[in-house]
Amino acid sequence: MLSRVPASVVLSLTALVVGAAPVLAHDGGEGLWGETNDKVITNAGFILIIFFPLFIALASLLQSRLDKRKERRKAAEKARAQAPGGW
Numbered sequence: 001m002l003s004r005v006p007a008s009v010v011l012s013l014t015a016l017v018v019g020a021a022p023v024l025a026h027d028g029g030e031g032l033w034g035e036t037n038d039k040v041i042t043n044a045g046f047i048l049i050i051f052f053p054l055f056i057a058l059a060s061l062l063q064s065r066l067d068k069r070k071e072r073r074k075a076a077e078k079a080r081a082q083a084p085g086g087w
Contacts, residue, residue: 033040
């Protein structure tokens with residue numbers, strides 16, 4: 001029984017992929033944007049060139065702030081544990 005499950009999953013996924021090709025092959029390969037030319041492709045490339053470094057920079061800044069916050073929280077917890085008294 002267990003050997004049939006992976007085989008049926010592979011067969012189902014293969015059937016979906018093969019069946020998707022004719023469904024997506026309309027409009028002469030024009031795509032969602034419409035007719036494209038060199039300017040459209042170049043602008044899309046420039047957008048990608050700008051997007052990825054900005055995304056990496058913003059994600060790095062976010063990670064840095066989260067790490068600083070975590071370190072402050074750990075230091076405060078350590079200080080509370082070492083302080084005399086309390087509840």
